[in-house]
Amino acid sequence: MFNKDFWSEIFMALRRNKLRTILTGFAISWGIFMLIILLSAGNGLKNGVTGNFADRIKNTYTIWSSSTELPYKGHKAGRFIILNNKDIQFLESLYEVEEVSPVLSKGGTLIFGEKSRSVSLEGVKPIYKNIQGIKIIEGRFINENDMKNKLKVIVIDKNTNEELLRTTEETSMIGKTVYINDLGFKVIGVSKGMAFGEMGQCYAPYTTLQTIYNVNEYYQLTFTTKGLNTKEDNETFKTELKRKIAAIHDFSPEDQRGVWIDSEMINSLETMKIFNTINIFIWIIGIAMLISGVVGVSNIMRITVKERTNEIGIRKALGAKPRSILLSIVMESLVITTIFGYIGMISGVGVMEIVNIIMGSSGAGVNTEMEMSVFVNPTVDINIVVMATLVLIISGVAAGFAPAWNSVKVKPIEAMNYR
Amino acid sequence: MIKLENINKTYFGAQPLHVLKGINLEVAEGELVSIMGASGSGKSTLLNILGILDNYDEGDYYLAGKLVKNLSENQAAEFRNKLIGFIFQSFNLIPFKTALENVALPLFYQGVNRKKRIMMAMEYLERFGLKDWAEHYPNELSGGQKQRVSIARALVTSPKIILADEPTGALDSKTSAEVMQILREVNASGITMVIVTHERGIANLTKKIVHLKDGVIESIEENDPDKMDFTKEIK
Numbered sequence: 001m002f003n004k005d006f007w008s009e010i011f012m013a014l015r016r017n018k019l020r021t022i023l024t025g026f027a028i029s030w031g032i033f034m035l036i037i038l039l040s041a042g043n044g045l046k047n048g049v050t051g052n053f054a055d056r057i058k059n060t061y062t063i064w065s066s067s068t069e070l071p072y073k074g075h076k077a078g079r080f081i082i083l084n085n086k087d088i089q090f091l092e093s094l095y096e097v098e099e100v101s102p103v104l105s106k107g108g109t110l111i112f113g114e115k116s117r118s119v120s121l122e123g124v125k126p127i128y129k130n131i132q133g134i135k136i137i138e139g140r141f142i143n144e145n146d147m148k149n150k151l152k153v154i155v156i157d158k159n160t161n162e163e164l165l166r167t168t169e170e171t172s173m174i175g176k177t178v179y180i181n182d183l184g185f186k187v188i189g190v191s192k193g194m195a196f197g198e199m200g201q202c203y204a205p206y207t208t209l210q211t212i213y214n215v216n217e218y219y220q221l222t223f224t225t226k227g228l229n230t231k232e233d234n235e236t237f238k239t240e241l242k243r244k245i246a247a248i249h250d251f252s253p254e255d256q257r258g259v260w261i262d263s264e265m266i267n268s269l270e271t272m273k274i275f276n277t278i279n280i281f282i283w284i285i286g287i288a289m290l291i292s293g294v295v296g297v298s299n300i301m302r303i304t305v306k307e308r309t310n311e312i313g314i315r316k317a318l319g320a321k322p323r324s325i326l327l328s329i330v331m332e333s334l335v336i337t338t339i340f341g342y343i344g345m346i347s348g349v350g351v352m353e354i355v356n357i358i359m360g361s362s363g364a365g366v367n368t369e370m371e372m373s374v375f376v377n378p379t380v381d382i383n384i385v386v387m388a389t390l391v392l393i394i395s396g397v398a399a400g401f402a403p404a405w406n407s408v409k410v411k412p413i414e415a416m417n418y419r
Numbered sequence: 420m421i422k423l424e425n426i427n428k429t430y431f432g433a434q435p436l437h438v439l440k441g442i443n444l445e446v447a448e449g450e451l452v453s454i455m456g457a458s459g460s461g462k463s464t465l466l467n468i469l470g471i472l473d474n475y476d477e478g479d480y481y482l483a484g485k486l487v488k489n490l491s492e493n494q495a496a497e498f499r500n501k502l503i504g505f506i507f508q509s510f511n512l513i514p515f516k517t518a519l520e521n522v523a524l525p526l527f528y529q530g531v532n533r534k535k536r537i538m539m540a541m542e543y544l545e546r547f548g549l550k551d552w553a554e555h556y557p558n559e560l561s562g563g564q565k566q567r568v569s570i571a572r573a574l575v576t577s578p579k580i581i582l583a584d585e586p587t588g589a590l591d592s593k594t595s596a597e598v599m600q601i602l603r604e605v606n607a608s609g610i611t612m613v614i615v616t617h618e619r620g621i622a623n624l625t626k627k628i629v630h631l632k633d634g635v636i637e638s639i640e641e642n643d644p645d646k647m648d649f650t651k652e653i654k
Contacts, residue, residue, distance in 0.1 A: 009527070311513055314513055315524070315528075317472060318505075318524055318525040318572070319499045319528040321492065321497075411474065
């Protein structure tokens, strides 16, 4: 049955009915093409935004100093709560807390040769890199050895690095000594971003700065946790923590402010929730498009078979068996839908790949000031594409089958006289 | 070759139409028979039943000794393919196939391979002077050429019987005469032929004229076509 003759009959019929073939094919190609574009764009958005958080570890907390908004035990509202070493000791005593990295902030002017620049200097622990998702583009971040020996080393940001190197012969700041408030620091690394505006952002070992400045005031404490895996765990921990810190600093446990506690886990779960919603939305649109594609293809198939009723009648009069007619109609639609479905698939994926390449080289989709990407790797799971194509192919063939079956069942003379 | 016994056929529509009311007819092998009647007399229905393009309600129809009744679609297709060749008033050529492909089509359904199909189809086109038109599509051919293509298509399977429904109905008188001449030659080669027509001039070219009126056979007239003057217009 499926010999060379059979196939040449089918391809001949398709070639001779170009308009019909192209119209049907276009409906299929377009449906698949748009579906891929849509799903890819959605994925690109998701990849872009979630990629910004990818380098951060999730089990981290940050506590920020803030002012109260409720009066409590004789204290007036608006009192500014400053975190101190007692808080650090308290945190370290908690079972859930793994490691505390206080952030010791100092402003100052960084001087290197003739150049100077305002910077914020933060004394942090090595773990801070992972907590904040700091990217090192040259050299290294602070390590345990720097901490233990209280070395005067510094990590500078990219903009500061460029500024200091400008109009000099030097190509790298690594190993050079820079001065902040008359203290010399050796540059060990350059970090990407995290600088806002003109102010530079530098990191030094926490222990070094603690020794120099003997600080007991912190505006920011960060720490990692263990054993808090769900949103509920984190919510409970966060509420309990707030209550205890309120007790230490004597402000109302009901106070919405006083200190801010931020859980990366909760934040990322919230972000994921938003993206899951977007994802569902994209899928609804995608399925709606697929349905409209199916309807379009089905209609064309139906009309096509109606149009061919006469031809079917003639073929029957010439001795065609029902099976042979049915088979050739089904195979014709199968060939059209498969070929054009494939074309739509290839062009959709191709267009998105080109977009990907162009965006990658031009840096479009990346917010340069924030060094944040919003649109990355806009591609789609090939299995989904293949599934969607199969749905269209099957529905196209099924839609053609019913009227073909009717035309085959009808008496040849009625088919021949059909107008 | 053909034997009809008390054939009845009713079209069940809004108002049932009893079109054939007990037809008894025998056509021997090699005969050239015409069925005449006004429109609505049931002549086309009778021909469709003969060609197994339509079914009948009562009676028995024997074709080449076999009872044609309650056939499956596949059996009917086989009968039509092997025993019967059709010629229609409106030609019923497939528009997107060339003359050659149209003629070769019945052979495709017989499972003849492509090379042999093309060879045989070409042979028949050549016989009817259409060799140069083989690669043309039906809409590029004149009415007479189209009818000759469809005659070639009817003959390519070497059927036992040719059924022609108003074969000259869409043709001018000169072309009609040519087509009738061809059909007479085909019959002379031994193929049984039944022609439905409402034109006396066409019927006069056949040896037996069956007059049909209101679904019954009114009379069967023996005729000698050789007495006819072919130089005269047949309409």
